[in-house]
Amino acid sequence: MGRMLACRDLQLTLGGTxxxxGVDAVFEGGAIAVVGRSGAGKTSLLHCLAGLRTPTAGEVTFDGASLAAMSEEDRARLRLERFGFVFQRAELLGELSLLENIALPLEMRGEPRRECARRAAELVERLDLSDCAGRRPDRVSGGQRQRAAVARAVVGRPAVVFADEPTGALDERNGRFVVDMLLQQCAHESAALVMVTHDAQWADLCDRRLTMADGVVAADDVSSASERASTGPQ
Known part of the structure; x- marks a missing residue:
């Protein structure tokens, strides 16, 4: 079974807390919303799944390979080549233009400069960033920065995109635009999306909803979007 991300009996203790x-879950294709109250463990789960944090116990696997068994160099390579990331505040490099930020993952992988520029320009056009692609992040709006972050996350055609509260710093209009773009681009690139969100309306747009409570999975449900797709027009 290809490109499957999974965790088994995942445990994390920080400062004795x-x-x-003990989280057990499988993430394979489609868009998965991770929801729950603050402190439920959503972001910690995301960081462990992405190899950004080492769990105290349990296991995370990708394509059947254990992340814990990899060297730090191999995990970094996995994050660069197979994973994409969108954070709450974009986390773009301030000294680079939006276009350069988008192309950066490809350049870090050593891909030809012309191909980096072509792929980045394609996403700039697709995400309606042409008018501001040459500007630095502090010269554009929050919505434009976050769209550039979406483009950067998918430019390398990852297997999984992790998004941690990608609309947390946006108003509702820009939030909807960014979530729509994120869902569309992940579908276009055949990437699974694992998105942490507090907002039920964004979770409803995903195929599946994983509800966290007190550090465990309290519910794992098909979302209303997936139900609508399966039943078709009424």
Whole structure:
């Protein structure tokens, strides 16, 4: 079974406090919303799945390979080549233009400069960033920065895109635009999306909803979007 991300009995303790208490889940294709109250363990789960944090116990696997068994160099390579990331505040490099930020993952992988520029320009056009692609992040709006972050996350055609509260710093209009773009681009690139969100309306746009409570999975449900797609027009 290809490109499957999974965790088994995932546990994380920080400063003596249990954050994750034995999470079992499989993430394979489609868009998955991770929801729950603050402190439920959503972001910690995302960081463990992405190899950004080492769990205290349990295991995360990608394509059947254990992340814990990899060297730090191999995990970094996995994040660069197979994973994409969108954070709450974009986290773009201030000294680079939006276009250069978008192309950066490809350049870090050593791909030809012409191909980096072509792929980045394609996404700039697709995400309606042409008018501001040459500007630095501090010279554009929050919505434009976050669209550039979406483009950067998918430019390398990852297997999984992790998004941690990608609309947290945006108003509702820009938030909807960014979530729509994120869903469309992940579908276009055949990437799974794992999105942490507090907002039920964004979770409803995903195919599946994983509800966290007190460090465990309290519910794992098909979302209303997937139900609508399966039943078709009424």
């Amino acid at each position: 249990p954050i994750l208490r």
